[in-house]
Amino acid sequence: MDANVKPADVIVRVEHATKVYQRDSIPVVALKPTDLEIRRGDFVALVGPSGSGKTTLLNLIGGLDRPTEGRIWIGDVDITALDAKALAEVRLRQIGFVFQEYNLVPVLSALENVEYVMLLQRVGDAERRARAMQLLAELGLAGLEDRRPNELSGGQQQRVAVARAIAARPVIVLPDEPTANLDSASGSALMDMMLRLNEEEGTTFVFSTHDPMVVERARRVIRLRDGSIESDEQKVAR
Amino acid sequence: MIWTLAARNVMRNRRRSVITVLSIAVGLAALTFLWGFVDGMNQQMVTNTTRYFAADVQVHLKGYHDDPSLDRAIESGARVLDAVSGDPAVAAATARLESTVLASRGDRSRGIVAVGIDPAREAAVSDLFKAVVDGRPLAGAESTGVLVGEAMAEALALRAGDDLVLVGQAYDGSIASARMPVRGVFRTRIDELDGYVAVMPMAAMRDFLAAPNAVTAIAVRLRDRAALAQAVDGLATRAGPDHEVVGWPVLLPTVAVSIRFHEVTGFVILAIFFVMAAAGVANPVLMAVLERTREFGIMLAVGTPPGMLFRLVVAETALLGIAGLAIGNLVGLGATAAFGRAGIDLGAFEAGLRTMPGLADVIYPIVRAERSVVISLLVFLIALAMALYPALRAARLEPVAAIRGTGGPAASGRRRAHAGGSVRWRGPVFARIAARNLLRNRKRSAITAFAAAFAIVAYVFLYGFFDGFGEQIVDNSTGYITGHLQIERQGLRRDSRPNWPSTMRTRSSRSSTRCPVSRAQPLGCRHRRLPAARPSRPASCSTASIRSASAASRSCTAPSSKVPRSRPAPSGMS
Numbered sequence: 001m002d003a004n005v006k007p008a009d010v011i012v013r014v015e016h017a018t019k020v021y022q023r024d025s026i027p028v029v030a031l032k033p034t035d036l037e038i039r040r041g042d043f044v045a046l047v048g049p050s051g052s053g054k055t056t057l058l059n060l061i062g063g064l065d066r067p068t069e070g071r072i073w074i075g076d077v078d079i080t081a082l083d084a085k086a087l088a089e090v091r092l093r094q095i096g097f098v099f100q101e102y103n104l105v106p107v108l109s110a111l112e113n114v115e116y117v118m119l120l121q122r123v124g125d126a127e128r129r130a131r132a133m134q135l136l137a138e139l140g141l142a143g144l145e146d147r148r149p150n151e152l153s154g155g156q157q158q159r160v161a162v163a164r165a166i167a168a169r170p171v172i173v174l175p176d177e178p179t180a181n182l183d184s185a186s187g188s189a190l191m192d193m194m195l196r197l198n199e200e201e202g203t204t205f206v207f208s209t210h211d212p213m214v215v216e217r218a219r220r221v222i223r224l225r226d227g228s229i230e231s232d233e234q235k236v237a238r
Numbered sequence: 239m240i241w242t243l244a245a246r247n248v249m250r251n252r253r254r255s256v257i258t259v260l261s262i263a264v265g266l267a268a269l270t271f272l273w274g275f276v277d278g279m280n281q282q283m284v285t286n287t288t289r290y291f292a293a294d295v296q297v298h299l300k301g302y303h304d305d306p307s308l309d310r311a312i313e314s315g316a317r318v319l320d321a322v323s324g325d326p327a328v329a330a331a332t333a334r335l336e337s338t339v340l341a342s343r344g345d346r347s348r349g350i351v352a353v354g355i356d357p358a359r360e361a362a363v364s365d366l367f368k369a370v371v372d373g374r375p376l377a378g379a380e381s382t383g384v385l386v387g388e389a390m391a392e393a394l395a396l397r398a399g400d401d402l403v404l405v406g407q408a409y410d411g412s413i414a415s416a417r418m419p420v421r422g423v424f425r426t427r428i429d430e431l432d433g434y435v436a437v438m439p440m441a442a443m444r445d446f447l448a449a450p451n452a453v454t455a456i457a458v459r460l461r462d463r464a465a466l467a468q469a470v471d472g473l474a475t476r477a478g479p480d481h482e483v484v485g486w487p488v489l490l491p492t493v494a495v496s497i498r499f500h501e502v503t504g505f506v507i508l509a510i511f512f513v514m515a516a517a518g519v520a521n522p523v524l525m526a527v528l529e530r531t532r533e534f535g536i537m538l539a540v541g542t543p544p545g546m547l548f549r550l551v552v553a554e555t556a557l558l559g560i561a562g563l564a565i566g567n568l569v570g571l572g573a574t575a576a577f578g579r580a581g582i583d584l585g586a587f588e589a590g591l592r593t594m595p596g597l598a599d600v601i602y603p604i605v606r607a608e609r610s611v612v613i614s615l616l617v618f619l620i621a622l623a624m625a626l627y628p629a630l631r632a633a634r635l636e637p638v639a640a641i642r643g644t645g646g647p648a649a650s651g652r653r654r655a656h657a658g659g660s661v662r663w664r665g666p667v668f669a670r671i672a673a674r675n676l677l678r679n680r681k682r683s684a685i686t687a688f689a690a691a692f693a694i695v696a697y698v699f700l701y702g703f704f705d706g707f708g709e710q711i712v713d714n715s716t717g718y719i720t721g722h723l724q725i726e727r728q729g730l731r732r733d734s735r736p737n738w739p740s741t742m743r744t745r746s747s748r749s750s751t752r753c754p755v756s757r758a759q760p761l762g763c764r765h766r767r768l769p770a771a772r773p774s775r776p777a778s779c780s781t782a783s784i785r786s787a788s789a790a791s792r793s794c795t796a797p798s799s800k801v802p803r804s805r806p807a808p809s810g811m812s
Contacts, residue, residue, distance in 0.1 A: 064637040084544055085543060085545070088541055089543075092541025092542075097540055
């Protein structure tokens with residue numbers, strides 16, 4: 001643990017977390033005992049080959065999955081001790097997700113998808129609508145607010161997903177291979193946009209990725225192999 | 239938000255939603271119409287049988303219903319009539335005097351129930367006079383003569399203007415006899431009335447029976463027949479403890495049993511429909527949830543509470559149910575109302591209709607709002623109940639497994655099925671594919687198989703039910719006295735009980751049952767031609783005594799000192 005980092009700056013703390021799946025009654029270790037801290041404003045890429053445990057780690061941090069052993073803290077809350085309802089509340093208030101595909105609710109328009117999380121947070125109508133419109137405009141989606149996901153390109157859908165993830169003002173955003181299904185131009189634009197949000201708004205991002213372009217732009221790169229952290233490299237001093 | 243999402247999800251796969259809605263709507267519409275038809279049939283039976291003569295309620299001296307005898311005549315008939323008429327539930331009431339007698343003309347005779355009535359008051363209670371098809375009805379106190387049923391007229395070769403000889407037991411125990419002109423012939427299409435009832439002014443009946451003040455029944459028409467139980471209680475209080483108040487279900491047990499049977503049949507069909515509707519809803523709802531597993535995973539991941547997913551699935555089903563109810567009720571009630579006006583002519587099934595007393599050829603289905611509300615509510619609740627498992631499944635999804643598309647709780651089983659691991663049978667490849675596809679989603683396959691199996695079971699059960707019903711009627715009917723086969727003199731059946739429908743114009747000249755009573759003058763009887771009726775007091779009649787007369791007619795034995803008044807052993811359903 002870095003002695004120069006103030007405890008208040010640490011927004012995610014992984015303590016000796018492991019994850020073992022049962023596949024046809026055979027235990028498969030997806031994540032070996034792991035310790036990790038994510039600091040406020042980090043722009044982190046989790047990289048590694050398939051099966052290295054990066055998505056598992058991301059899911060554990062995001063409260064989508066529970067560790068077999070160990071603990072995970074989001075701020076002051078040990079999310080491994082929460083029930084499903086409380087965990088849903090943590091995901092709603094503190095975490096934003098961007099998935100590789102099938103990100104959006106298909107029956108809602110782009111604007112409604114962005115509003116959805118704020119609606120769950122019971123943000124007032126006017127404020128919700130204004131923020132969603134503003135975010136879509138900032139992400140270059142002005143004029144596409146009423147389109148359903150199937151009427152948007154893959155890149156546009158990912159941008160809507162990012163807008164939804166940050167609309168609720170989460171502590172941390174966890175994009176899981178966000179550029180995997182995008183062409184290079186769209187992927188690059190998406191990364192630029194997330195980097196800008198990180199720099200301008202201080203939003204913390206932790207990606208899992210195979211994409212060298214994403215790794216290149218990350219300021220911290222954590223490499224995983226066979227379920228363990230192989231290296232944790234801070235590329236740019238904060 | 240939930241309802242907006244639910245509505246859009248319902249519209250997402252329109253074809254499936256339409257099929258689900260139609261499966262509810264078609265069944266509900268058919269059921270609504272069926273119930274309307276059954277209700278119309280039941281109402282017609284009750285209305286016709288009560289309005290032609292039996293009335294909604296009768297008041298007797300205690301014990302008269304079980305043993306109809308002049309010994310149980312009401313002595314203070316006027317007082318009881320006044321007391322009954324004063325009840326606010328009573329629309330009209332009239333007194334009757336009835337007795338089983340032997341009616342004859344020439345060499346033909348049959349046992350019947352003769353009833354003395356007050357024509358003016360009777361017209362307010364029953365519609366018998368409106369059923370007169372030959373001659374004239376009894377119009378007032380001064381009317382004379384007797385009205386007879388069409389079937390009786392045919393059996394005795396009577397028509398308006400002919401004379402009818404009645405022989406019975408007078409109030410004092412002596413033999414009573416009289417010759418009366420037939421004033422008119424009525425046709426109610428109720429066999430027991432048309433074949434075995436003769437109606438005359440009260441004064442003539444009292445004179446015939448030598449019973450100057452006797453009344454055997456007060457017949458009552460209620461303002462609201464549906465409030466029968468309360469009315470019976472109220473009238474029992476007014477009539478006093480020496481009297482019995484009998485409602486139409488007791489007066490007309492055949493009608494009551496028929497109605498009960500119709501209702502039981504309706505409930506059986508209702509139950510079958512509910513199971514079919516349940517299967518019709520369960521399958522598509524489960525399918526809709528399964529194919530949206532990944533979407534639910536995403537929704538859970540972004541913070542949607544599991545309970546909200548549960549409510550969302552239930553809301554989607556509720557919308558499908560509401561649409562099904564709306565269309566089903568619209569079509570079902572619309573068709574029922576339309577046929578309720580136009581009627582359904584079942585004249586082609588006349589023989590079958592005759593087994594149900596009071597039923598006409600044309601049935602008018604009726605719309606009963608409370609029935610539709612109950613059925614709709616039950617269908618809606620069943621639809622919601624069918625959504626519970628898929629909704630629970632959606633709410634219990636593990637986000638990670640759901641996003642992977644492996645479906646959380648059922649993931650391991652589904653993975654095995656996908657891999658085909660559980661099917662080791664090595665048949666033709668297409669058969670293997672089919673078998674493995676069936677096992678891919680075992681619950682859905684089970685629902686489909688259950689629905690198909692239930693439909694077959696229901697089909698077999700319904701047929702068995704009706705076969706059993708028919709067989710029981712035959713067994714019980716033939717078991718008591720009829721036997722399976724009878725060897726009779728040619729024409730006996732027609733003479734003892736004319737074939738339906740008969741008309742006044744199709745009289746047969748064949749010989750009828752010969753009965754010595756009709757020809758021999760019994761010793762000690764008062765056999766005279768009665769004069770015009772004097773102003774009379776009211777009288778009454780129940781089907782119990784009509785049956786006695788019918789039994790007496792069939793036996794047609796030489797008269798003893800008493801005309802039989804006891805009722806025959808019941809036949810039919812036990």
